[in-house]
Amino acid sequence: MLTLPKKELITFLIFAVVVLSMPVWLIPFGASYPGLLQTFAIFGLFAVGFNILFGLTGYLSFGHAAFLGVGSYTAVWSFKLFTMNPIPAIIFAIIISGVFALLIGFISLRRSGIYFSILTLAFAQMSYNLAYSVLTPVTNGETGLALTMQDPRIIDLAFSERGEALPQVALFGLNMAGYGGFYFAAIILILGYFVAQKIAISPFGMMLKGIKSNQNRMGYTGLNTKPYTLAAFVISGMYAGLAGGLLAVTDPLAGAERMQWTASGEIVLMVVLGGIGTIFGPVLGAWIIKYFANIFSAINENILHNMFSFLPASVQDFLVPLLALFVGEGWELTMGLMFVLVVVFLPGGLMEGYRRIAVRISAMSSKETKSVDKPAQTDKQAGGE
Amino acid sequence: MATAKHNTVLHVADVHMRFGGLHALADIDLEIEEGKIHAIIGPNGAGKSTLLNVCVGRLAPTSGAVVFDGQVITGMKPHEINQIGVARVFQTPEIFSDLSVMENVMAPAFAKRDGAFRLNFMKNVGQEKEIRQEAEHFIEDVGMTAELETPAGSLSRGDKRRLELAMCLIQHPRLLLLDEPTAGMSRHDTNTTIELLKKIKARGMTKVIIEHDMHVVFSLADKISVLAQGRIIAEGDPETVRNDPEVKKAYLGGAQE
Numbered sequence: 001m002l003t004l005p006k007k008e009l010i011t012f013l014i015f016a017v018v019v020l021s022m023p024v025w026l027i028p029f030g031a032s033y034p035g036l037l038q039t040f041a042i043f044g045l046f047a048v049g050f051n052i053l054f055g056l057t058g059y060l061s062f063g064h065a066a067f068l069g070v071g072s073y074t075a076v077w078s079f080k081l082f083t084m085n086p087i088p089a090i091i092f093a094i095i096i097s098g099v100f101a102l103l104i105g106f107i108s109l110r111r112s113g114i115y116f117s118i119l120t121l122a123f124a125q126m127s128y129n130l131a132y133s134v135l136t137p138v139t140n141g142e143t144g145l146a147l148t149m150q151d152p153r154i155i156d157l158a159f160s161e162r163g164e165a166l167p168q169v170a171l172f173g174l175n176m177a178g179y180g181g182f183y184f185a186a187i188i189l190i191l192g193y194f195v196a197q198k199i200a201i202s203p204f205g206m207m208l209k210g211i212k213s214n215q216n217r218m219g220y221t222g223l224n225t226k227p228y229t230l231a232a233f234v235i236s237g238m239y240a241g242l243a244g245g246l247l248a249v250t251d252p253l254a255g256a257e258r259m260q261w262t263a264s265g266e267i268v269l270m271v272v273l274g275g276i277g278t279i280f281g282p283v284l285g286a287w288i289i290k291y292f293a294n295i296f297s298a299i300n301e302n303i304l305h306n307m308f309s310f311l312p313a314s315v316q317d318f319l320v321p322l323l324a325l326f327v328g329e330g331w332e333l334t335m336g337l338m339f340v341l342v343v344v345f346l347p348g349g350l351m352e353g354y355r356r357i358a359v360r361i362s363a364m365s366s367k368e369t370k371s372v373d374k375p376a377q378t379d380k381q382a383g384g385e
Numbered sequence: 386m387a388t389a390k391h392n393t394v395l396h397v398a399d400v401h402m403r404f405g406g407l408h409a410l411a412d413i414d415l416e417i418e419e420g421k422i423h424a425i426i427g428p429n430g431a432g433k434s435t436l437l438n439v440c441v442g443r444l445a446p447t448s449g450a451v452v453f454d455g456q457v458i459t460g461m462k463p464h465e466i467n468q469i470g471v472a473r474v475f476q477t478p479e480i481f482s483d484l485s486v487m488e489n490v491m492a493p494a495f496a497k498r499d500g501a502f503r504l505n506f507m508k509n510v511g512q513e514k515e516i517r518q519e520a521e522h523f524i525e526d527v528g529m530t531a532e533l534e535t536p537a538g539s540l541s542r543g544d545k546r547r548l549e550l551a552m553c554l555i556q557h558p559r560l561l562l563l564d565e566p567t568a569g570m571s572r573h574d575t576n577t578t579i580e581l582l583k584k585i586k587a588r589g590m591t592k593v594i595i596e597h598d599m600h601v602v603f604s605l606a607d608k609i610s611v612l613a614q615g616r617i618i619a620e621g622d623p624e625t626v627r628n629d630p631e632v633k634k635a636y637l638g639g640a641q642e
Contacts, residue, residue: 005511195506202506203495203513210492213481220441220479221493222467222556227502 008197015280016190019044023179031291034178038250039290041185042243045192047270047282049239052196054268055277056205057232058212062117062264063104063124067097067237069131069259071244073138076145076254083155084167086176086184090245097241098234100127105233109226112215124264131256144255169249181250188246189283192239196279199235208232269335273342275351284350289335296331300324392419394560394591395440395471400449402435402615409435410446411615417560422582422592424602427612428635433595434476436612437564440593441473442466454559468500472558476565478545482538486529486548489537490520493552523551527581543574547581554585561585563594567601579604603627611635 004012018025022040026032031040046068053059071093078089108119131139139145147166156167169176176184199205207228210218218225248254257263270289275281304320304327311319326334346352395417402410409432417423425433438444440451442463450459458466467473481489494516499505511517524530527547532540537548546566553561566582567575575598582605586592596602602609602623609626611619619629626632 002507005509198509199506201509201511203499203508203510204504204506206488206492206495206510207499209484209488210481210496213483214479217479217481218492218496219463220467220473220475221496221552222464222500223496224462224464224500224502231502231504 004194004197005201008201011280012194012197015193015283019186019190020183022186023182029291029295031295034182035250036290036294037179037182038185038246039294040287041182041189042246042250043267043270043286043290044283045185045189045246046240046243046267047274047286048189048192048196048279049236049243050267051236051271051277051279051282052199052208052239053232053236054271055282056200056208056212057229058215059109059112059229059233060117060268061108061120061233061236062261062268063108063120063122063127064236064240064267065259065261065263066104066124066127067101067240068244068247068263069127069254069256070097070100071241071246072248072254072258073131073145073244074241075245075248076147076252077138079147079153079169079248079252080151081154083153084169085155086169086171086249089169089249090188090242093241093245093248094238097244098238100241101234101237102230105230105237109229109233121261121264124259125261128256128259128261131259139254139256142256144253146253169252176249177251185246185250188242192242193279193283200279204228204231269339271349273339273349275349278349278351281349281351288338288350292331292335292338296327296334297329299327301328393417394419394454395593396452397436397440398450398452400436400439400446400451402432402439402444403447409615410439413449413615413617415610415617417591417593418608419591420586420589421607422586422594422605424594424596424606424609425612426596426599426602426609430614431612432615433612434564437473437562437593437595440562441471464500467556467558468497470557470559472553472556472561474546474549474553474561474563474566476568478542478549480537480545480549480552482536484537485534486524486532486537486540487517487520487534489548490524490551490555491516494519494555497556519555520551523555526554526584527551528577543570546570547578550578550581559591561590561592563592563596565596565598566594567596567598575601 003009019041022037023032026037031037046064050061050064053061074093074096075089078092082088104120104123108116108123111119132141149162149166153167171180171184174180207218207223210221210223211225211228215225244258247258266289270285271282272285273288274283274285301320301324304323305316308316308319324330342349348355393416395415397413397415400410400413401408413436425436427433435444439446439459442458442461442465446459450457452458453466453469453471456469458469481492484492491510521530521533524533527550529544529547529551532544537545540548550566567578570578579601582592586605594602594605606623609621609623610617611626611629611632613635618635619626619632621629
C-alpha cells in the first residue's frame, strides 16, 4: 500500500536525498541560507500540488494563490488561538483550504478551458479584495495577521506561563525559524512528492490523465468526470493551503498580497518552466524561479564590477551596464527571456530537455556497443512525448 | 411507452428531432434485436449520426423515447448510458492520444469499474493484473500486440479505429454502436475489420452499424434500416432491402450503378 514500483521508488529516494542535502549543494550557488531554503521547499510543494490539477487533469487554474493565502491565515489563527506547535497549524491549513477549494472548484468546474481559468482568477481576486476589506476582523487587513501578546493560545497557556516576548513557532522545542523550519518543510515536501507519485500511477491518476487527453471520450467511456476533476481541484487546493501554512510556520505572519493574481501566475510559470505533467519538473521550476527572484535580484552594479575586475576597464565599462539590465531590478527580464526560450525550444519544459539529453546519450552508447538501429526507436519515443 | 419484445435490446420509440426548422428525425421507430448486427444506412444528411447521438445521450430528442433493456435512457447522461452497457465507436477515432495503446485500453476498464467515483490512489495501475491481462487480450484481438507501448497519437488512422474498438470491447457492452467503422480505411483494412466484427458477433454482442460502404453492410448485417431525410423508408433483411424499389430510388441506385 505504501510502496512504489521500482522505477518510481528510485526517483523518490533520489528526490529525498536531493532535498535533504540542499543546505550542502546549494552553497556554491550562494543560496544556502535558511530563508531561501524554506522558500524552495514550500514553493516546491505548492508546484507539486498545482501540477496535479494542471499537469494531470489539464485544468489551468489562475487562482491557486487564494488557497495559499487561506492556508497562511488559518495557520496563524491556529498559533493565535491554540498552540505554537506547527502540526495542528498545517492540519487546519489543509482542511480549511480544502473546504475553500471545494466551494470554488464546484462552481469553476462547471466550465472548462479559458472560462474555467477566468472563473478561478475571479474567485482569487475576490478573496484578495475581501481579505483587504470586509474580512479585516479575520485577516487584519493591510497590516497583515500577526501574533500579539494578547493571543489566547489556550493549549500552550494551559501548560505554561505567558512569556515576556512573543513566542516562536516550535515543534516540541525545535525552532521553526531557521534550519528547523527548512527540514520540517523539506520532510513535508518529500511526503507530498510521494503522494503525488502515488496519484500519478494509480487508477485515479489514470482517469485524470484520460480526462486531460480526451474528456469527451472519458464521458462515453462511462466516467462521470465531474467528481474526478473536483477531487483533483480540491487535492491541489489542499497542497496550496499546506504550502501557505508552511509559509506561516517559518514566519508567523499572513498578508493578503500572498493571494494576489501575480502569485497565481507565478505558480503557472513554475510548472510550465519545469515541465507540465512530470512530477519533478514543477519542483525544479519553482526552485529556479525562486532562485532568480532572490539571488539575481540582489546583484547590483558594484557586485558586477567586482566579478569582472579581471577585465580591462574599458571592457568592464561596456559589459557591466549591459549585464546590469538583467540583474537587480531587471531579474524579471532574465526570467522572461528564459521562459520564452524554454517555451519555444522545449515545450515540455526543462524536464523535456533532460529527456532529450538522456535519449541522445543512450543512443550514443548503444551506437558504440551495437548496430545503428536503436536510435530510430528512441527518436520515435521522444517525438511522442 | 410502447412495450418492446422480450428479445429487443434497444427500442427507439417514435423519436422526433427538430433543430429549428429542420426536421432531422421524423417518427423513428426502431427495434434492435439481441445478438444481431443491425445496419443503418442512408445518404448524407439522412439523420444517421443524429439518431446515434440520441441513442448515447448526446442529444435529447424533441419527443419520443429510447429504451435500452427495458429502461428509458432518454435524459440520461452519456456516462450513465455507458455504465448500463452501451459503448460507442466514433466516426473520427476518439482515443487518448497522450497515453500508450495499453493505457488506452486499460482506462475504459477502470472507468467502467470506478465510473461513479473512486479515489483509490493506494493501489497502482500495475497491480491490477486482471485488467492488464484483459487489455492485452483485447489488443491481441484487434491485432495490435506489437504496438502495446506506442503512444496512441502516433498510430495510423486504421490502427486508431481498431484501438477504439478494443477500448469498447474491454467494457463488455451489451450493445455496441459503430459510426462508420471502416470510413477512410483501405480495402484490406476494411476486410480485416469485417472479419473482426464477425468474430465479435459470434460472441453474441448486439451491434448497430452506421455505414456508407455497401460491401461492409451486406457482408455483416442481419437487418438493415434505410434512412432518408429523417425517415425510415425501408427495413428488413439484406435481400429485401436490396430489392426494395424505394431504396433503389433513394439510395442504392445512385450508389451502386
